[in-house]
Amino acid sequence: MAAETKIDPMHQFQIDPVIGSWAEGNPFVFTNSALWMLIVLASIWVFMMGGMKRELVPGRWQAAVEGVTSFISSMLMTNVGPEGRKYVPWVFTVFMFILFANLIGMMPFGIIPGVHPFTVTSQFTITGILAIISFSIVLIVGFWKHKLHFFSLFVPKGTPFILKLLIVPIEFVSFLVRPFSLALRLFVAMIAGHILIKVFGSFIVSGLNAEGAMGPAISLLSFVFIIGVSALELLVCAIQAYVFALLTSLYINDAVNLH
Amino acid sequence: MPQINQLADVAFSQFFWLLLVLAIIYFGIGRGMLPKILSTVEARDNRVAEDLANAERARSAADEIEAAYRARIEASRGEAVKVTQAAKQATGREAEERVKAADAEIGAKVETAEARIRAATDAALAEIETVASEAAQEMVAKVAGLKVTSARAAKAVKAAMSNG
Structure with missing residues (x-):
């Protein structure tokens, strides 16, 4: 079973219908x-x-769940203040969805025949929607609470007039870039790690298929490297979920408290 | 990159399923379970704080009780010292009185005894004098053949005895 078919590191991001097919014209196809x-x-x-x-007196499991919920609620408490309580459900939703999607995408389900693991957060359609919802909350809350005063967000206090001409456009652009940076950061982190692991995985296979003494050595080296990258990726999974939740709560703080 | 190649095909399906899942997580977990879990944590924190406050209160109460107990012990010890001192003094006085009384009784007894002794001595002396004067009379009568009156004999004896 020499891997004659070329190993495509991008194939893991392919979305295929599980039920039905694209041809049916159903826009809500149930996919992998x-x-x-x-x-x-x-x-x-x-x-x-x-x-x-x-x-x-919580058991281990209950303590773990309470640890995560307290983590999110205290993050909003410290970043937004008492008003942040209202936004705990959304930030919690985002955090848990990203964390679990990242971690489940990293699990080696591929060793079970017929199972193709899929990382939901490696799709920018997904991360984009998450970022757009977070950004919409910021816009809606900001304009709801402060009306047109919300635009003062772009004018740092105590800036000389000349500098304001320069800073206001920069602030405005950086504000508009927020949803893109939010979405792309997560998307890129996930896709990069998965491609890296897949590429080194293909090195193992082609190393074993190669003739000569160099092949197995390269395979072994790649295997060791995959272990390291996997450990790093597990860390990245948690960090990206944390970063997304933290930035969402910081942006909500801007909308609620206007600097 | 499949994400871009497939975009037109998958976009609706992706959005639909993502929004469905997010809605379930947001309303079912975020708004349903999360507040309950947070309130459990809060209730526990309150409970712990309350228990700590109760413990603190109980400790200060215990301290107070101990202080009161100490004060009472101190007071009763002082009282006990006072009582024992008084008892000691009382018994001392009583003993002294009894000793004095016994002393006086003994003194009286001694005096009467002395008086008796004196009387006995006097009687004896007197007897001796009469015996001596009779003996002197007889001796004089026998030696000198003189008859001496008893009065003179007695006088002579008295003189000799007071000299002697």
């Missing part, structure tokens, strides 16, 4: 992406159910 989103949802649900025992 949707399937893994539902798996993420189910995992989060099961995880959270463990925290619903509501005992006075």
